[in-house]
Amino acid sequence: RRPTAASPATPFVTEASVEAEPDFDVVVLGGTLGIFAASAFQARGFKVCVIERGPLAGRNQEWNLSLDEVRDLVDAGALHADDIDGAVGTPGKYEVLAGADDTLVASHFGSVRAGFNDQEHGASGSGGALQEVWLPSVLNVGVRPDVAVRRARRRFEEQGGVVKEHTPCNGVVVGEKSAQVTLAEEVITTRLVVDAMGNASPVARQCRREANDGADPRPSGICCVVGTSMAGFAKDNSYGDLIYTNEDTRIHQERQYFWEAFPAMSLGEDARTTYLFTYLDADEMRQHTVEGQFEDYWRMLPTYQKHNADCLNSKRIEDALEDGDLILKRCLYGLFPTYKDSPLPTRWDRVLAVGDASGVQSPLSFGGFGALTRHLGRVTDAVEDALQNDALDRASLTLVNGYAPNIAATWMFQKSFVHPVSSQRPASFVNRLMRQNYVNMEDLGDDVLRPFNQDVVQPRALLQVLGLATLRDPLNILPLCYWIGPQELVEWLGHFGMMLLYDGAHHVLGKRVRAYSHRLPDQRQGFALRRLADAWEYGSGMDY
Structure with a gap:
């Protein structure tokens, strides 16, 4: 249902003249996941500040992901290689490894x-x-969030980063030269504001509201x-x-x-x-x-x-x-x-969303840590590129989290899992569909099975799975099309076609476009071309 609370009288993000020189290159709003982004930015030599309204600490409940995704944090610069300790061995089937207290990896099961x-x-x-x-x-792999956050913070502060915890942010004013971040007891300025406040972000909510004639979208x-x-x-x-x-x-x-x-x-x-x-x-x-x-x-x-x-x-x-x-x-x-309009394009200069606030996660997932780790290297490269080339306008920053056809295509999967109100769809519909698809993926091997189960959809792998499903259970195709509905199917076919185009563009043009982008005299245009190459790679799942 739509939120019943009235919209705030004052928008969280406003635009006005800001004359002060920036205190920081980047201010990250939201510290629990934002500290990983902030640590990665700081490792690139920028001056970064993290704002957290509560204590900057992870809770005592494991985050589950793969060991490769944990190591993505090292590759992005958020953690040091020595931070990956604990149960990092290779467990056998039906074996569980336990990391000692105060190590990063608490659980690792085969x-x-x-x-x-x-x-x-x-x-x-x-x-x-x-x-x-x-x-x-x-x-x-089960990672201890309290240890992960503590180690990322330590690395961040050792490199000169600034943490302001127990510090609510009351709003952001975007100007031509910098953005002003209003805190409870002070005002700081920055070249770029990064929103890492998750699904409940007031920045993301305002962005969606302004794109929906001032009302919160359903x-x-x-x-x-x-x-x-x-x-x-x-x-x-x-x-x-x-x-x-x-x-x-x-x-x-x-x-x-x-x-x-x-x-x-x-x-x-x-x-x-x-x-x-x-x-x-x-x-x-x-x-x-x-x-x-x-x-x-x-x-x-x-x-x-x-x-x-x-x-x-x-x-x-x-x-x-x-x-x-x-x-x-x-x-x-x-x-x-x-929301279907994801990833969420920014509506202001000098404001960029990451993690769940940006909508880069799959609609099938219900946790943003994996999505953050997968995209952190790409986003860190883009932030460094934007700061170096002053590509901080709305049009440039929108390219950082652009259209991703593989994320858009997962909407049909989510639609198939939802039982519509008052529908006569058979009770066995979901289990029959998914049982056959998992048999198909298992037969096609780990190269198909593993990416799909980490919310990475790749067009050629998906084509193989759907082809096998048609051959092995042809009588389920017409009922599937009927219950999904023609509008969803047409939309999905469009996104699937774009996935194939992105796949081809990445393999044929990706390296050439990146190389050409560095030769352009206007590096803001080069920035745009590099983000296009990123979109081809990530939008077709070829980053996996």
Whole structure:
């Protein structure tokens, strides 16, 4: 539903004359993820300041990603190679490595599965009707956020960066020579403002509102997530689930539920973080609450995790918690709105968004750390290029997070996961579709399976998967087209065509365009060409 709160009387970002010389090259708003961007910018020799309204600290709950994505932070300059410590060895299948206290990598497990099942068929490895597709090195590393943030901050400050925590930002004024950032007790100026405040960013909200005649736009989709971190899974805590179903769509509730779960060694050898999530549209007739989804979570959890905790075979969840068989560490929930007009183009000079605030994440994901690590090197290069060549106008900065056809194409996947209000779509629709697609990807090998499960869509790999789906389950093609709808299909075909064009342009012209861009007398034009080459590479998934 649309937000009911009134729009703020004063916009967060305004434009006016700012005569003061800049105090900083970059001011980053939002420190928990912004500190990684700030550290990378500072490592390039710029003068950077981070503003955080609360304490600059990561929470005690692991972020899951792959070890390669952790190392992307080193490549971008946000962390030092020595910062990557802990459980960095190579685990075997059904093996979990635990990092010592105060190391970065707390958990590293060798097995992550995906599976789409109409019921809970049995424990992992039991075979039969149980679908289990094992994914190579996908979200199988648990990073301690508190350690990651602390180490990025240390590196940042050692190189001369400035941190202002417990410091709310009250607004930004953009001028010709610099931008003015108004804090609670002072005003600072900068050449560039970087918004790292996530989905709830007032900058992003104002940007979308101004593009929608002053009203908050309705989200194109929503991912609703609930979950817990709990100890007590000593029976089997040897693998993670990336995406797993054990029932078909709940037609009466108009939702398809998915599970995700990972070992959490930072909380104990028998600790596990478990999520139940679903994809929704913003139809005003939809009846859905986070509280109601949490009630479903507690009712469904024993069936799902009875293979991991013995107590769930004989006890209700309430009794297992009361008797101390399970120990609740934390309850988790979130609503992640997504918009089709993503990535979000900037509407002002000297303002650039990164991470979730920019909309570069896939509409299928519900966490921005992986999206930040994937794009951090590209964004850092672009910020350095923009500052060196004074390409800080709106038109230039919009090119940093330009149209990405592979992100746009994932909207059809999200659409297929949403059960429309009052729809007669079969309950088995999602499981049938995804079960076949995962069989196809598994048969095509890791080069197809791994990128797709890290939210990187590549056109030639996708073409192979869809071709196999047509050959192996042709009777599902017409129902799929019917339930997706002609408008979504036409839009998707357009984005898929652009993916193929971007793929070809990257391979044929990418290096030539980059080389030519450095020979231009006007390096603002060179900046634009380099961002075009970035768009071809990232928009076709060829950065992977």
